[in-house]
Structure formats: structure tokens, C-alpha cells
Amino acid sequence: MALAGSGDRGELRAAIEGLLRTCVELERHAAEMAQTSRDQANRVARGLVGLRAPGVSGLAGEIADIGTAMSVDLSKDFLEARAPYVAEVHQLLGLLAPLHGVATVPALSPPATVDGLAAEFPAGFARSYIGDLLVGADRSVTLGMSEAGQATAPAPDAIDQSKTVAGSQLSADFHDEGASMLEDPACHAVERHGPQISDKAQLARLIWLKDPSGADAWLIAPDGSVQTNHRCGTSAGGFTSPEALAKPIEAFLRVAHSRANDVADFITRNAHGANNLGVHISASQAGLSAGDAFGYRGAGTGMRETRRDWIAARRLAMRRGEGPVHAVPYDPVVEGTDPGVTLVFKRSGTTWRLVTCYPVEKPGTTNRRLEDLA
Amino acid sequence: MIPMSERFKAFFSGGLGMADAEPDLYIEACEEAPGSLADVENADLLLFRDEFAAHIRESSFPPGSAADSQWMTDEWLRDIWYDAFGPEAAPGDPYPVAPEDWGRRRLTDYMLHAVNRTPELSSPGAPAWLEKRGLTFDDIEAAVESSETRSVGFRNAPEGWLHRLHDLVERGLREEQPGER
Known part of the structure; x- marks a missing residue:
């Protein structure tokens, strides 16, 4: 047809x-x-x-x-x-x-x-x-390519310090486990959503795909295009303090240990054979309030069809080094309809590793809610 | 009606449903999927795949917000199906995308996020992914260039679409969503 x-x-x-x-x-x-x-x-x-x-x-x-x-x-x-x-x-x-x-x-x-x-x-x-x-x-706001180039990555010890301080916020029962989740090389929760990232660096990530940790290369080629293999969806943002970052980790570990022998058992029985599991923890369950999170989302990306158009427009801008896409600053906890945090785990043999942890305005249609996990 | 199972939600929650939030995880999930229907052996994945096809066939994956219609949601699912399982449409898909449109008149999230101008700037799995689907880096680049003057996204809803939705509701295959009457 x-x-x-x-x-x-x-x-x-x-x-x-x-x-x-x-x-x-x-x-x-x-x-x-x-x-x-x-x-x-x-x-x-x-x-x-x-x-x-x-x-x-x-x-x-x-x-x-x-x-x-x-x-x-x-x-x-x-x-x-x-x-x-x-x-x-x-x-x-x-x-x-x-x-x-x-x-x-x-x-x-x-x-x-x-x-x-x-x-x-x-x-x-x-x-x-x-x-x-x-x-x-x-x-809406935007950022020119050269301005994005000036958004410098935080010093490596700033990332380490965010991890240490976030870990120190966890209660004694969960400290070791939570801290090692954040330290795991597979985890980019702090590198991409940590409090050491400036607002400008978050915007540079969203508009020009500049890695806020500096790990992925980013350069302006002689033909004026931007070259990087860093990736970002239609929003970029994170936690404004290590305390805020630690809250959803604490909430997750508390529930996991109250329902299962260990975290691996808890995730495995809820994954139904999938290799990844995304979990939504509501802002109230995590104890997050106004000001604990901040970010930018693509302007006019409230629908699936327009999100795709926005991504295509960003790719063209990257190719040409001009005509940047636009974004809107927001506090997901304040502006969200069902705000919270998404935690994603990845299977690794018989155990699971935390991959990321970021604030959201609402859970995805298929995200499992922490309170609904078996 | 097939209510969305916990298994289905799990498979979507950390990978195939994540293109807008975490494209890296989406790309990984697409590359880990077998890339063709015949290759699926894992029992959980088979069950997931059959349910996925049913949600496309019966329009039973609910829209994410009032601005997302059922049609656009189904179009999104068709793209994910293609990205994970290849060009063979989901069994029973009433509105399959013309095979020649993929990668030319229609760009998916995998194409936009994982396939860049050169293999060096692309996901390591991109060459194999493209080859399986009979596409090249240049095809995708040309389609991106053309996106400025023509749509390379979802199609318009077809004639008789609401009628089809009402019928599916009457047959108990899906739940009616706001804005369909």
C-alpha cells in the first residue's frame, strides 16, 4: 500500500x-x-x-x-x-x-x-x-560551535572526587557496594551526569556532542565539520550535587536488599532474559527535590516524530559546523509529570553492572518501576 | 489482547526503547540482536520477538504522551524492529515500509546515531549492520543530507486508520487511547 x-x-x-x-x-x-x-x-x-x-x-x-x-x-x-x-x-x-x-x-x-x-x-x-x-x-537557547569548543572538561580528579563524595553519602550498609558501582569502568553515571559538569558543558554535549568527561575525542576538522564518536540523545543533564546523585543509588540498594539475597538475584529475576534492565525510581522514593537536578532538552522534542527530526537536524549541524539545534533548560524534578531517576544495569556473566543513572521528567513507557519489581 | 508482559518491558527498558535517552545502549541492543528473524534461537528473545510483532500488528503499545498518536508510536516500533531484526517486516504488519525506502527515504535511530560519515566515527558494529541490510555509509549520508528538504522520518497515517483502530478495540485486541474518537 x-x-x-x-x-x-x-x-x-x-x-x-x-x-x-x-x-x-x-x-x-x-x-x-x-x-x-x-x-x-x-x-x-x-x-x-x-x-x-x-x-x-x-x-x-x-x-x-x-x-x-x-x-x-x-x-x-x-x-x-x-x-x-x-x-x-x-x-x-x-x-x-x-x-x-x-x-x-x-x-x-x-x-x-x-x-x-x-x-x-x-x-x-x-x-x-x-x-x-x-x-x-x-x-530556547543554543551554543555556537566555537563556544562549545571552549567548554572544557573538568579535571580528572574532579570526577574522582564526585565519586568519592557521592559514595560517602551512602549509609554504612550500602557504602561499599554503591561506591564500587560508580567506580566500575562500565558506569558513566558520574562522567556524564555528575555535579562536576558545568551547565555549559551539558549544553555543549547536547548541541555539539562534546563529551563532558573529555574521554571521547572532539575536534573541528579542516572542512569545518565537527568530528566525534560521542553520542547523546535528545536531552543532557544530571545531578547538581554528589548528595543528590547518591540518593537514588541508596534507594535502589535498600529495596533490592529487602527483597532478595543480593542485587544480582534481584535484577536477574526481573530481567526475564534481557541483557539490560532500566529501572525508574520516583523522585519521592529517592528523596530528590527541586534544584537537585538540572539539564537541557532539545527544543520541540516532545513527540517521537519530532525527536527524530531534531536528531537529524543536529547531525546536519555537526556536518556543517553551523546552524546549531536549540534546547530548553529545565529542572526535571520540578517540571516533570512523574519525575525520578532512571538506573540502567547491564548483565555481565552472572552479575550485573550499573551503566548509568540520570534524572528524568517521567519514566519511559516500558521502564520498570522500583516499587513494582518482584 | 496481549497486555505488555514483564519480559517485553524488560527487553525494551534498558536497550531497544532507549534511543532517545541513551543511544549507546540502543546501538548495543541492536547489535546484540540477531539481525535477522531466522537467527533467533534464545527462547526469551523468541518470546519477546513474537510479542513485539503482535504489538505492531494490533497497535497495542500505548503512546507515550497525548502528543504521540498510536500511528506515530507504531511507526517508531517499525523502526526499532528494522534496527534489531533487519528488513523483513514484523509478521502480519498491516503497513510494512517499502524495502527500498530504508536508509534512503527513511532514517532510523540506529542510522542517525551509529552510522557516521566514516567507519572510524561510527559504531564498530556499523559495517556489519549495514552489510546485512544492503546499505552503505554513503547511502545514509546522502539521506541525512536530503533530510533538510524532505522528510526522512515517519509516514502520515493512512486512510481509514481510525476505523482500523476502532475495529481492533472492538475485537478486544487493544485498549482505546485518548483522542481516537
């Missing part, structure tokens, strides 16, 4: 993104104008306060009120000005829905009854799709 090409999907997406950017700019201008008018009215009102003429103090109050009323009017006008854009975007979403294989997009709510642009769109596919684009339009 011949299936339609998907180019039209990309064009619809670009059109929607263009209209949303216009709305975002309109909102920014309206907010700036409202602020300016309020500030000016307040300045005038303050100027009057010093005058001793009768009735002046009342006037000063009235002038300040005008400033406030003006900014209310402006926001109302802004919502009205935005309505036609919203209606157009809604129509485009209607064209997009069947291409994604979802049902007709429900009608729009009356304008100005909702808060925020994404909330103007019906819940479900439409709102999620718009929400994903808006985050990118509003908050």
Missing part, C-alpha cells in the same frame, strides 16, 4: 510555529507597553505628591489608577488581537490531526476565558502539540 509522504506534516508544523511565535511576540510587546504605561503614570503621580495645593493627593491617586486601568485594557486588547491567530492555528491543527492518526480536533473555547496560549487549545493532542512548540519558542 502506498502511503502519503510526510513533507506536508513538516510544512504545517512550520506554519503553526510561525503563528505561535507571532503570538509570543505580541504578548511580549503588550506586556512591555502595559509596564511602561504603568511606570509613567506612577512617575507622574509621585511628582505630584510633593505639591501642597488642595486636592492634589486625590489627583495623584487617580493618575496612578489610570496607569493600572490602561494596562488592563492593553491585556484585554491583546487577547482580542491574538484570537484570529489562535483560530488559524486551530484550523492548521485540524489538517494535521488526520496525518497523525488522531480524531478531529475539538472546537476552541471562547477567547479570553483561559490563561495562557496553550490552554486556549482543547486538551489532548492539540494542547500538547502547541505546548511543545511554545516551550521552544519561549525559552
Whole structure:
């Protein structure tokens, strides 16, 4: 069976993104104008306060009120000005829905009854799709190739120190086992997600695939392309302190030892013959709170299909040394819908080695939750 | 209906489902897989593979979020199947990808992450992986170059797709997902 090409999907997406950017700019201008008018009215009102003429103090109050009323009017006008854009975007979403294989997009709510642009769109596919684009339009950042080149790897002893301090946070029962998991050469939890990595180095990893540990080579070739065999998915980030990094390890070891003779038994019986096992530990179970994790995720990567496009765009940028992809800074624990940490173990004969440990906004569809393991 | 088994989740959780989070683990899982349906001997892997095919056939792997439709989820699964088991479509796949599209009009996560311009910059397993699938480094590079002007990703949902989903729900083969009515 011949299936339609998907180019039209990309064009619809670009059109929607263009209209949303216009709305975002309109909102920014309206907010700036409202602020300016309020500030000016307040300045005038303050100027009057010093005058001793009768009735002046009342006037000063009235002038300040005008400033406030003006900014209310402006926001109302802004919502009205935005309505036609919203209606157009809604129509485009209607064209997009069947291409994604979802049902007709429900009608729009009356304008100005909702808060925020994404909330103007019906819940479900439409709102999620718009929400994903808006985050990118509003908050995205990037990094040039030469800036990425300046993001230096931490000194080797910084990595070792993160491991030592993280290990020292583990309770006496689990210290030796947890510390050796992090020390294992197969484990890159600290090398890629440790607190010694600067924010800029995390961004350089995501945008230009620069290894934050410096182990994988990274160089700008004479033809201007970037050459490396380091790899990264659609997000990069980690723990902000060795204490935070130690928390999910402690939580895992505690549960594993309470349910099985040893960690190897525990993982083996939950792996069902697979060579790797990914486990999700919720932020509350691990004891992680706001500020314990930080990272960047690719802008507009909220869907499987757009994540692929973003990866292809990054690869082109690497090839050309220009046109970098964009990313959004985030705290997975704060912004996640079901935040926590993913731990991945790899089979090694009859034992298992921890490969990695990183914070996530929500577990993958097939990630096993620690509390559900047998 | 086949509910997603613990075995299936385990096989996906640390490897084949990890391309977006840990591409290195995804690549390893694809290279450890036999690369062709005939080579599967391991009993656990056979069971996993049969369940994988059923989820593609019956659209019973639920989407990850409201923005991911069942169609796009199934398209993602077809790519993983190709990356792990080779060009032979999953048994009973109602919408198999045209064999000539792979690596040319359609790039998978393995191609994007593991296959770079030269073997030196690629995964050590990439030459064997490409050869098994009748592709070259140049094929993938050309497709990446073309991705700027045309889509090399998932296809659009076909005519009658929602009808098919409703039918699968009525036959008890899958659970209905939000946004399908």
C-alpha cells in the first residue's frame, strides 16, 4: 500500500510555529507597553505628591489608577488581537490531526476565558502539540560551535572526587557496594551526569556532542565539520550535587536488599532474559527535590516524530559546523509529570553492572518501576 | 489482547526503547540482536520477538504522551524492529515500509546515531549492520543530507486508520487511547 509522504506534516508544523511565535511576540510587546504605561503614570503621580495645593493627593491617586486601568485594557486588547491567530492555528491543527492518526480536533473555547496560549487549545493532542512548540519558542537557547569548543572538561580528579563524595553519602550498609558501582569502568553515571559538569558543558554535549568527561575525542576538522564518536540523545543533564546523585543509588540498594539475597538475584529475576534492565525510581522514593537536578532538552522534542527530526537536524549541524539545534533548560524534578531517576544495569556473566543513572521528567513507557519489581 | 508482559518491558527498558535517552545502549541492543528473524534461537528473545510483532500488528503499545498518536508510536516500533531484526517486516504488519525506502527515504535511530560519515566515527558494529541490510555509509549520508528538504522520518497515517483502530478495540485486541474518537 502506498502511503502519503510526510513533507506536508513538516510544512504545517512550520506554519503553526510561525503563528505561535507571532503570538509570543505580541504578548511580549503588550506586556512591555502595559509596564511602561504603568511606570509613567506612577512617575507622574509621585511628582505630584510633593505639591501642597488642595486636592492634589486625590489627583495623584487617580493618575496612578489610570496607569493600572490602561494596562488592563492593553491585556484585554491583546487577547482580542491574538484570537484570529489562535483560530488559524486551530484550523492548521485540524489538517494535521488526520496525518497523525488522531480524531478531529475539538472546537476552541471562547477567547479570553483561559490563561495562557496553550490552554486556549482543547486538551489532548492539540494542547500538547502547541505546548511543545511554545516551550521552544519561549525559552530556547543554543551554543555556537566555537563556544562549545571552549567548554572544557573538568579535571580528572574532579570526577574522582564526585565519586568519592557521592559514595560517602551512602549509609554504612550500602557504602561499599554503591561506591564500587560508580567506580566500575562500565558506569558513566558520574562522567556524564555528575555535579562536576558545568551547565555549559551539558549544553555543549547536547548541541555539539562534546563529551563532558573529555574521554571521547572532539575536534573541528579542516572542512569545518565537527568530528566525534560521542553520542547523546535528545536531552543532557544530571545531578547538581554528589548528595543528590547518591540518593537514588541508596534507594535502589535498600529495596533490592529487602527483597532478595543480593542485587544480582534481584535484577536477574526481573530481567526475564534481557541483557539490560532500566529501572525508574520516583523522585519521592529517592528523596530528590527541586534544584537537585538540572539539564537541557532539545527544543520541540516532545513527540517521537519530532525527536527524530531534531536528531537529524543536529547531525546536519555537526556536518556543517553551523546552524546549531536549540534546547530548553529545565529542572526535571520540578517540571516533570512523574519525575525520578532512571538506573540502567547491564548483565555481565552472572552479575550485573550499573551503566548509568540520570534524572528524568517521567519514566519511559516500558521502564520498570522500583516499587513494582518482584 | 496481549497486555505488555514483564519480559517485553524488560527487553525494551534498558536497550531497544532507549534511543532517545541513551543511544549507546540502543546501538548495543541492536547489535546484540540477531539481525535477522531466522537467527533467533534464545527462547526469551523468541518470546519477546513474537510479542513485539503482535504489538505492531494490533497497535497495542500505548503512546507515550497525548502528543504521540498510536500511528506515530507504531511507526517508531517499525523502526526499532528494522534496527534489531533487519528488513523483513514484523509478521502480519498491516503497513510494512517499502524495502527500498530504508536508509534512503527513511532514517532510523540506529542510522542517525551509529552510522557516521566514516567507519572510524561510527559504531564498530556499523559495517556489519549495514552489510546485512544492503546499505552503505554513503547511502545514509546522502539521506541525512536530503533530510533538510524532505522528510526522512515517519509516514502520515493512512486512510481509514481510525476505523482500523476502532475495529481492533472492538475485537478486544487493544485498549482505546485518548483522542481516537
